[in-house]
Amino acid sequence: MTLPDDIPAINHRILELIDRHLRAPAGTHIPQSCADIYDAVVSQGQSSNEGGKRLRARLLLSIYDAITGSRSADRDAVMDVACAIEVFQTGALIHDDIIDNSDLRRGKPSAHLALTSALTRMATSEDHDIALPSAVEHITHIGAGLGIMLGDLLSTASIDIVNDITPHMEHADGILKAFLNMHREVEIGQVLDLAVEHVSLKDPQRLSQASLAVFRWKTASYTTVAPLTIGMLAAGADPHDEAAAIGSDLGTAFQLADDLLDIIGDPARIGKPTGGDIREGKRTVLLSDALSSSSPQDRNYLLNAYTAEQRDDDDVREVTRIFKDSGAIEASRKRISTLWSTVQDAINRTSQKLNFSDEAHHDVIECCSLFIPENLR
Amino acid sequence: MTLPDDIPAINHRILELIDRHLRAPAGTHIPQSCADIYDAVVSQGQSSNEGGKRLRARLLLSIYDAITGSRSADRDAVMDVACAIEVFQTGALIHDDIIDNSDLRRGKPSAHLALTSALTRMATSEDHDIALPSAVEHITHIGAGLGIMLGDLLSTASIDIVNDITPHMEHADGILKAFLNMHREVEIGQVLDLAVEHVSLKDPQRLSQASLAVFRWKTASYTTVAPLTIGMLAAGADPHDEAAAIGSDLGTAFQLADDLLDIIGDPARIGKPTGGDIREGKRTVLLSDALSSSSPQDRNYLLNAYTAEQRDDDDVREVTRIFKDSGAIEASRKRISTLWSTVQDAINRTSQKLNFSDEAHHDVIECCSLFIPENLR
Numbered sequence: 001m002t003l004p005d006d007i008p009a010i011n012h013r014i015l016e017l018i019d020r021h022l023r024a025p026a027g028t029h030i031p032q033s034c035a036d037i038y039d040a041v042v043s044q045g046q047s048s049n050e051g052g053k054r055l056r057a058r059l060l061l062s063i064y065d066a067i068t069g070s071r072s073a074d075r076d077a078v079m080d081v082a083c084a085i086e087v088f089q090t091g092a093l094i095h096d097d098i099i100d101n102s103d104l105r106r107g108k109p110s111a112h113l114a115l116t117s118a119l120t121r122m123a124t125s126e127d128h129d130i131a132l133p134s135a136v137e138h139i140t141h142i143g144a145g146l147g148i149m150l151g152d153l154l155s156t157a158s159i160d161i162v163n164d165i166t167p168h169m170e171h172a173d174g175i176l177k178a179f180l181n182m183h184r185e186v187e188i189g190q191v192l193d194l195a196v197e198h199v200s201l202k203d204p205q206r207l208s209q210a211s212l213a214v215f216r217w218k219t220a221s222y223t224t225v226a227p228l229t230i231g232m233l234a235a236g237a238d239p240h241d242e243a244a245a246i247g248s249d250l251g252t253a254f255q256l257a258d259d260l261l262d263i264i265g266d267p268a269r270i271g272k273p274t275g276g277d278i279r280e281g282k283r284t285v286l287l288s289d290a291l292s293s294s295s296p297q298d299r300n301y302l303l304n305a306y307t308a309e310q311r312d313d314d315d316v317r318e319v320t321r322i323f324k325d326s327g328a329i330e331a332s333r334k335r336i337s338t339l340w341s342t343v344q345d346a347i348n349r350t351s352q353k354l355n356f357s358d359e360a361h362h363d364v365i366e367c368c369s370l371f372i373p374e375n376l377r
Numbered sequence: 378m379t380l381p382d383d384i385p386a387i388n389h390r391i392l393e394l395i396d397r398h399l400r401a402p403a404g405t406h407i408p409q410s411c412a413d414i415y416d417a418v419v420s421q422g423q424s425s426n427e428g429g430k431r432l433r434a435r436l437l438l439s440i441y442d443a444i445t446g447s448r449s450a451d452r453d454a455v456m457d458v459a460c461a462i463e464v465f466q467t468g469a470l471i472h473d474d475i476i477d478n479s480d481l482r483r484g485k486p487s488a489h490l491a492l493t494s495a496l497t498r499m500a501t502s503e504d505h506d507i508a509l510p511s512a513v514e515h516i517t518h519i520g521a522g523l524g525i526m527l528g529d530l531l532s533t534a535s536i537d538i539v540n541d542i543t544p545h546m547e548h549a550d551g552i553l554k555a556f557l558n559m560h561r562e563v564e565i566g567q568v569l570d571l572a573v574e575h576v577s578l579k580d581p582q583r584l585s586q587a588s589l590a591v592f593r594w595k596t597a598s599y600t601t602v603a604p605l606t607i608g609m610l611a612a613g614a615d616p617h618d619e620a621a622a623i624g625s626d627l628g629t630a631f632q633l634a635d636d637l638l639d640i641i642g643d644p645a646r647i648g649k650p651t652g653g654d655i656r657e658g659k660r661t662v663l664l665s666d667a668l669s670s671s672s673p674q675d676r677n678y679l680l681n682a683y684t685a686e687q688r689d690d691d692d693v694r695e696v697t698r699i700f701k702d703s704g705a706i707e708a709s710r711k712r713i714s715t716l717w718s719t720v721q722d723a724i725n726r727t728s729q730k731l732n733f734s735d736e737a738h739h740d741v742i743e744c745c746s747l748f749i750p751e752n753l754r
Contacts, residue, residue, distance in 0.1 A: 024565060030594075031587035034572035041568050095529065099522035123575075131577040131684070142571060145476035148525060149567045152472065152532065156560040159536055163553055176540055183533040188401060190526050191418050194519060195411035198500075200508040210408035217407075307508070 006061055006079070010054045014083045018045050021157035036128050040118040041150050044111050048150070049090045051106045055370055056089065057082035060227035060234075062367035066351075066360035067235035077169045078234045084161040084179065085227060091154030092186055092222075098147050099194065100280075104272065111150055116143025155183065171236040178233060182226035189218025196283050201291060201303055208288030212252060220251020224371065237354055245346040246368070253339035254371040259284045260332045261373065263320055275316035281306050285335075286328045290319075294326035333376060340377045343368060383438055383456070387431045391460045395422050398534035413505050417495040418527050421488050425527070426467045428483045432747055433466065434459035437604035437611075439744035443728075443737035444612035454546045455611045461538040461556065462604060468531030469563055469599075475524050476571065477657075484648045488527055493520025532560065548613040555610060559603035566595025573660050578668060578680055585665030589629060597628020601748065614731055622723040623745070630716035631748040636661045637709045638750065640697055652693035658683050662712075663705045667696075671703035710753060717754045720745060 022042045024030045030038055060082040064075070096102070097110035104110060109117065116139055123132040123139075132139050162179045166172035192214045199207060225247035232239035261270050262277045263286065277284055283306075291302055302322060305315045323329050347368065351361040369377060399419045401407045407415055437459040441452070473479070474487035481487060486494065493516055500509040500516075509516050539556045543549035569591045576584055602624030609616035638647050639654045640663065654661055660683075668679055679699060682692045700706050724745065728738040746754065 021561070029590055030565075030569065031573075031590040033576045033583055033587045034569045034591065037572035037575075038565070038568050095525050099525060101518070119575075129577050129579070130575050132575055133686070135686075141478070142575070145571055146568060148472050148476060149564055149571070152529075152567075153561065153564045155529065155532065156557060156564060160554075160557045160561070163557060177537075180533060180537045180540060184398070184530065184537070187526055187530045187533060188407075188415070190529075191415050191523060192407065192411045194522055194526070195414035195507075196408075198414075198496075198507050198509055198519070199410045200506050202506070206410055210410045213406055213408040214411065309510070309512075 006058055006082075007054050009079065010057050010083055010086065011050070013079060014049050014086055015046060017080065017083055017087065017161050018042075018049055018154075018157065021160055022153055033129055036122060036130070037119070037146070040115065040122070041146055041153070044115055044118070044146075045090075045150055045154060047108070047114070048094060048105070048111045049087060049154075051108070052086060052089070053370075054086060056085045056223055056227045058370070059224060059367055060085065060231040062364055063228050063231035064235045066356050066364045067232065067237050067354055069357070069360070072170075074170050074234065077165045078231070080165040081162055081169075081175065081179075081230060081234065082227070084158045085182075085222060085230075087154055087161065088158035088179075088183065088186075089222060091151040091158065092190070094147050094151040094154070096190065098144050098151075099190070107272075110147075112140075112144045112147030115146040115150070116140050119143060119146075159183070169234060171234055173233065175230055175233050178226060178229050178239075182222045185217050185221035185226075189214060189216075189221060193218050197281075199283070201306060204288045204291035207283065208285050208292070211283060211285045211288060215252045215255040216248055219255040220248050223254055224248075224251035224368075242346075242350045242353070246343055246350060249339045249346070250343045250368055250371055253336045253343065256285060256332055256336050256339070257372050257376050259286060260329065260336070260376065263323060264329065275320060278316045278319045279311050281308075281311060286323050286332055289328035289331045290323050290326040293328065293331075294322050298322045298326065336372060336376045340372055383435055383459075384431050386456065387434050387460055387463065388427070390456060391426050391463055392423055394457065394460055394464065394538050395419075395426055395531075395534065398537055399530055410506055413499060413507070414496070414523070417492065417499070418523055418530070421492055421495070421523075422467075422527055422531060424485070424491070425471060425482070425488045426464060426531075428485070429463060429466070430747075431463060433462045433600055433604045435747070436601060436744055437462065437608040439741055440605050440608035441612045443733045443741045444609065444614050444731055446734070446737070449547075451547050451611065454542050455608070457542040458539055458546075458552065458556075458607060458611065459604070461535045462559075462599060462607075464531055464538065465535035465556075465560065465563075466599060468528045468535065469567070471524050471528040471531070473567065475521050475528075476567070481649065487524075489517075489521045489524030492523040492527070493517050496520060496523075536560070546611060548611055550610065552607055552610050555603060555606050555616075559599045562594050562598035562603075566591060566593075566598060570595050574658075576660070578683060581665040581668035584660065585662050585669070588660060588662045588665060592629045592632045593625055596632040597625050600631055601625075601628035601745075619723075619727045619730070623720055623727060626716045626723070627720045627745055627748055630713045630720065633662060633709055633713050633716070634749050634753050636663060637706065637713070637753065640700060641706065652697060655693045655696045656688050658685075658688060663700050663709055666705035666708045667700050667703040670705065670708075671699055675699045675703065713749060713753045717749055 022045050064078050093105060094111040097105055098112050102110050103113055119132060119142060120139060122128040122130045162176050166175055196210055196214050225243055228243035228247045229239040232243055259277060263274055265274055267273050291299055301318060305311055305319055347364055399422050441455050470482060471488040474482055475489050479487050480490055496509060496519060497516060499505040499507045539553050543552055573587055573591050602620055605620035605624045606616040609620055640651060642651055644650050668676055678695060682688055682696055724741055
């Protein structure tokens with residue numbers, strides 16, 4: 001392991017940046033009676049930003065380091081851009097959790113639920129001058145409203161971070177544009193993801209193609225393509241073709257692995273019980289593959305289970321069995337390992353073209369490998 | 378009336394810009410099965426952007442024209458920035474309507490409701506391959522999810538529009554920063570607005586002060602201060618102090634007038650029945666003033682009405698009477714006309730400092746006057 005351990009520096013810098021961009025600037029006035037709620041939103045912005053693996057920031061720094069050779073004078077500035085991607089992700093996940101009604105994120109209550117709890121605590125404490133409606137669903141709606149605004153604040157902050165730092169970078173051309181492009185791609189991807197969830201199950205091959213295409217928008221865009229594109233731009237290299245050649249397949253493999261681990265992962269390692277996606281009725285490539293290649297009886301079971309209002313523990317067990325017996329899990333493993341070979345080839349080509357040292361080449365491969373669990377590569 | 382009639386050009390350009398920034402770029406692939414839903418989101422983005430009075434864009438152009446003397450070569454570029462403020466506003470209002478559960482916007486169904494209807498139409502048509510959950514609240518939740526994403530897309534588009542055009546402007550320094558600052562101020566303002574709605578009614582003077590402070594964040598920021606700041610920057614002038622001196626008071630007067638018209642306006646002209654704010658239990662400055670200066674009996678009535686779960690037609694009538702009898706309506710009128718004098722003084726100072734021609738000075742006054750109905754100035 002020769003990768004620089006940037007995680008503590010990234011974590012530290014993200015908190016500084018959130019503080020700078022979310023707190024009301026000096027000279028502006030937040031009325032006292034509203035300050036408690038605003039403080040709760042900023043605090044939630046901090047805690048929602050904690051605890052990620054920082055894969056995206058590290059990928060950006062890794063390709064930048066590989067191209068510039070060693071730590072250049074620009075690296076602190078580039079670090080801010082890397083942090084901005086993480087801040088953007090946090091904001092996007094907050095909106096995502098509201099849309100998906102998700103209760104948990106990184107093992108903690110999702111932001112809108114945490115904000116609902118904070119509001120409820122304030123309303124029942126005598127230290128605060130806050131009166132809430134009595135109906136629980138109204139309080140939950142206010143929490144969701146604060147969550148929408150926190151997501152918006154983090155999205156704005158992420159762009160502002162990039163806009164503040166690019167004038168101090170040697171190679172800044174195109175970076176803000178690439179960053180805004182990433183925002184848009186993820187937003188389009190979220191719409192497509194909502195759409196895929198409501199496409200009928202009649203044509204599983206079409207569903208599988210659609211799901212894979214959506215991965216490019218909603219996951220690869222900001223997970224791998226944008227970090228590689230921006231890291232290359234910051235190092236003065238032309239990302240054209242190169243970033244997409246590595247990033248599209250790596251991001252797709254990352255999402256496929258994520259969906260697969262939900263079925264075959266170790267609950268202790270993934271931080272949640274397996275089968276969550278089945279319980280939620282999520283339209284995965286595993287489902288499409290299973291629908292395409294299972295027995296008529298199993299196929300009927302899947303159709304019934306996934307069009308029902310909800311799925312219980314028995315369904316999770318039976319669907320898991322069908323995913324195995326139909327060969328869907330094996331197909332997903334194969335897809336992931338094929339994609340990983342393609343990614344390695346693409347890295348090799350980029351490495352040659354941009355004259356990476358052996359060590360730099362090795363570091364980029366190692367950083368990319370972090371996106372896919374070892375037993376799936 | 379010597380103000381240039383920019384409204385048709387603004388409307389036309391906004392639709393072009395939305396199309397460019399929301400459609401998937403050439404060479405990217407949106408899977409067919411998701412395309413219908415994505416198209417519905419883009420169409421809603423277009424129609425949500427229709428029908429505004431374009432006050433913000435016109436204020437930006439008005440101060441820019443006043444400083445540059447006549448129509449300069451840069452004006453088309455500045456027009457894009459003016460349109461970007463309108464696009465930002467539309468996105469912010471879409472999130473606002475989700476947060477406030479508002480059914481109507483500019484006399485049409487709000488975006489999240491229109492998207493819910495579009496989904497329902499697609500699910501019941503044979504031309505689309507879409508299956509929706511049967512429960513209405515689930516469909517509404519999906520519509521709200523698409524609304525959140527449309528708001529995000531428009532927010533990103535607004536920034537991208539500015540980032541694309543500033544390299545083509547003679548004076549671009551600070552414009553993107555001011556634009557991002559506006560985003561953040563409005564987002565902070567929305568949080569504060571949610572907070573004000575849940576401050577207890579025990580201390581009406583404090584509530585009134587808080588409401589007025591929130592107006593600066595949530596309304597004046599993007600309605601007047603940012604258009605003036607950005608218009609001045611685009612014309613190569615220093616907006617420091619000047620933009621805030623005119624904009625803060627003008628934006629506050631605009632919001633006070635908006636709240637007042639909800640009570641005393643002509644339903645035909647404001648496009649909705651009067652008393653909507655009372656029905657919603659909105660914490661206005663009118664309410665704070667009435668709580669401060671009404672008889673104990675009327676005060677009790679207000680406290681009961683505004684802490685109840687809902688308010689009926691009788692409440693609207695009685696609260697309106699109390700607003701009148703307590704002097705709250707008169708106080709609001711006075712506040713507005715005092716603010717309008719201050720605004721005129723501030724315009725006069727800016728006009729002298731920046732050597733406006735008589736005609737330019739007159740045009741800026743006229744443009745600012747559009748923000749406040751004639752009988753309230």
